[in-house]
Amino acid sequence: MxxxxxxxxxxxxxxxxxxxxxxxxxxxxxxxxxxLGLAGESGCGKxxxxxxxxxxxxxxxxxxxxxxxxxxxxxxxxxxxxxxxxIRWKRMSMIFQGxxxxxxxxxxxxxxxxxxxxxxxxxTKESASKRVxxxxxxxxxxxDRTRDYPHEFSGGMKQRAIxxxxxxxxxxxVIADEPVTALDxxxxxxxxxxxxxxxxxxxxxxxxxTHDLSVIADICNKAAIMYAGKIVEQGDIVTIFKHPxxxxxxxxxxxxxxxxxxxxxxxxxxGRPPNLISPPPGCRFHPRCPYADEICRRxxxxxxxxxxxxxxACHMKNR
Amino acid sequence: MSHEESxxxxxxxKMWFPVRTGFxxxxxxxxxxxxxxxxxxxxxxxxxxxFGLAGESGCGKxxxxxxxxxxxxxxxxxxxxxGEDVFTFGKREMKEFRRRAxxxxxxxxxxxxxxxxxxxxxxxxLIVHKIGNEKELVVDALERAELTPPxxxxxxFPHELSGGQRQRVAIARAMILNPEFIVADEPVSMLDVxxxxxILDLMVRLRDELDISYLYITHDLATARQxxxxxxxxxxxxxxxxxxxxxxxxxxxxxxxxxxxxAVPVPDPTVEKSKAxxxxxxPNPINLPPGCRFHTRCLYAEExxxxxxxxxxxxxxxxxAACHIVTRK
Numbered sequence: 001m002x003x004x005x006x007x008x009x010x011x012x013x014x015x016x017x018x019x020x021x022x023x024x025x026x027x028x029x030x031x032x033x034x035x036l037g038l039a040g041e042s043g044c045g046k047x048x049x050x051x052x053x054x055x056x057x058x059x060x061x062x063x064x065x066x067x068x069x070x071x072x073x074x075x076x077x078x079x080x081x082x083x084x085x086x087i088r089w090k091r092m093s094m095i096f097q098g099x100x101x102x103x104x105x106x107x108x109x110x111x112x113x114x115x116x117x118x119x120x121x122x123x124t125k126e127s128a129s130k131r132v133x134x135x136x137x138x139x140x141x142x143x144d145r146t147r148d149y150p151h152e153f154s155g156g157m158k159q160r161a162i163x164x165x166x167x168x169x170x171x172x173x174v175i176a177d178e179p180v181t182a183l184d185x186x187x188x189x190x191x192x193x194x195x196x197x198x199x200x201x202x203x204x205x206x207x208x209x210t211h212d213l214s215v216i217a218d219i220c221n222k223a224a225i226m227y228a229g230k231i232v233e234q235g236d237i238v239t240i241f242k243h244p245x246x247x248x249x250x251x252x253x254x255x256x257x258x259x260x261x262x263x264x265x266x267x268x269x270x271g272r273p274p275n276l277i278s279p280p281p282g283c284r285f286h287p288r289c290p291y292a293d294e295i296c297r298r299x300x301x302x303x304x305x306x307x308x309x310x311x312x313a314c315h316m317k318n319r
Numbered sequence: 320m321s322h323e324e325s326x327x328x329x330x331x332x333k334m335w336f337p338v339r340t341g342f343x344x345x346x347x348x349x350x351x352x353x354x355x356x357x358x359x360x361x362x363x364x365x366x367x368x369x370f371g372l373a374g375e376s377g378c379g380k381x382x383x384x385x386x387x388x389x390x391x392x393x394x395x396x397x398x399x400x401x402g403e404d405v406f407t408f409g410k411r412e413m414k415e416f417r418r419r420a421x422x423x424x425x426x427x428x429x430x431x432x433x434x435x436x437x438x439x440x441x442x443x444x445l446i447v448h449k450i451g452n453e454k455e456l457v458v459d460a461l462e463r464a465e466l467t468p469p470x471x472x473x474x475x476f477p478h479e480l481s482g483g484q485r486q487r488v489a490i491a492r493a494m495i496l497n498p499e500f501i502v503a504d505e506p507v508s509m510l511d512v513x514x515x516x517x518i519l520d521l522m523v524r525l526r527d528e529l530d531i532s533y534l535y536i537t538h539d540l541a542t543a544r545q546x547x548x549x550x551x552x553x554x555x556x557x558x559x560x561x562x563x564x565x566x567x568x569x570x571x572x573x574x575x576x577x578x579x580x581x582a583v584p585v586p587d588p589t590v591e592k593s594k595a596x597x598x599x600x601x602p603n604p605i606n607l608p609p610g611c612r613f614h615t616r617c618l619y620a621e622e623x624x625x626x627x628x629x630x631x632x633x634x635x636x637x638x639x640a641a642c643h644i645v646t647r648k
Contacts, residue, residue: 041511041512041513042511154600155600156600184375184376184538184600184601185375185538185539185540185579185582185583186375186578186579186582186595186597186600187600188582188584188593189581189582189583189584189593189594189595190595190598192584192592192593192595193593193594193595196592211511211512212512212584213512213586214541214583214584214585214586215584217584217585217586217587217588218584218585218592218593219592237588238588238589241586241587241588241589242587242588242589251513252512252513253586255512255513255515255516256512256586257516257539257541257542257544257545258541258544258585258586258587259540259541259544259568259580259583259585260585260587260590261585261587261590263544263545264545266516266517266519266520266545267516268513268514268516268517268520269513272481272483272514
């Protein structure tokens, strides 16, 4: 069953320098139970894509085209009040980047989660507080610590509390923006273990934004590689990691160091991502692509399904 | 690559930071508390070698880099640079040491002076050390750091450059005095993945061409594996294991190193997933656990581990570990 269907999404930001085409024709599908990893360099539009889905764009960002269907509901057209009451947090929640450092230092951690629950569900404080205790044990924090303040928590515990908050209203889809980036490796492994567990236990669907490809290989079943506002390749993780087709995905993966297997010979991708106010014509990757041809400079490549569920946007591969 | 000659020898190095307490507290407790950021560490870096220093945040790895370069004064121990005791250097010798030992910082957005042009920034060490011929040497340094054509960068300012270019500028500045030893403190952790490999590549190439030695400080074992020759693992200010990189990654001896390596996710969905073998987080560095500092989280801890601090001793050839259980046999 398709839970989330995004088609040809375009989100631009209005700035003094012109329109920044942050997301420009992104399509993706999440089936129930999927965990999709969305990877790419900073500024490629990963976060903008999910903020468009959650309808949490900053004031100067606008969805200019495309379609976002969440379980049949048109997320672009839905009334703000209805969105807030029926969808956001209740059915679709988010772990924001750096949220563990955004817990309010003068309120008890438990109370902050109670507040999040009561904004969305009309239940009493007592039952909300009971829910928080359950959530705490679900994410591996001692339920007796709901009355602690954020400074009494370690980094890993704060991140667990944020995950608990995202699960507070039993959502179907959790969007996690760089959930382990600022954590030390052992704590990171603990959180990844927790997220794998929760996915299994609760049958959660997830979108996981990260620049860390190894994290995607660790907990996702699908991956999408983004470059300059477009998804250049997506598919199941084994295909993406073992047989990437797009030159950009290949470049990212060959340069990704690993603790296991053969040591790699680096072949860095030259150049840097384009300015999204005036992206290059044709394929946006062509100025950095070793295989770029005449057609790549002229025409934007279409996304083609090379094999079932494996989509690639590259002239060279799609011929 | 590993020559036998050591360029930097670190001997029982200690850096303790006193904990400042309030007036009342100071009346109540007589004991001065310390954060023992580096607490009796011994190792050496060979000529032309990239020695990695890894560990979680707060383990003392950055402090170690700074003490070795004498950017802060050590509490105890010795650092010898080419056989000479760095801590006894007078003003003139210190200046010479500053020329031969350099540092590259973690964040190129912070380490570059936003009001200095790239030319002025890279040339500044030449002025400090009264070396003429600035233009030629700057061109040379920028070229070595692969910022080409160099003239195009002369009059630009840091804000006009990308993160990768800024880190290259920092490398050019570190290289301009022809140093023999560079401390690279997390040089790529602030950069995008696609740029990291080119910066690491550059560092390795400069080592190959100019025989520079590095202390490469990092929390990322996967990149350490790519660039280092040998590596040391720090835990709460102590070296727990030290070995050639492949030996350490493929066959870690210390339980902490084993946990670290198992926790690193692998960019390959077909291999085993990352595992959190040990629970909890690094303890408070002010109240260090007695005995082995790791015993509170160790899966194999025995009675002796709680009482006696293990020494870093050779468990196998060239492979040292500080663990009662590993080194008992």
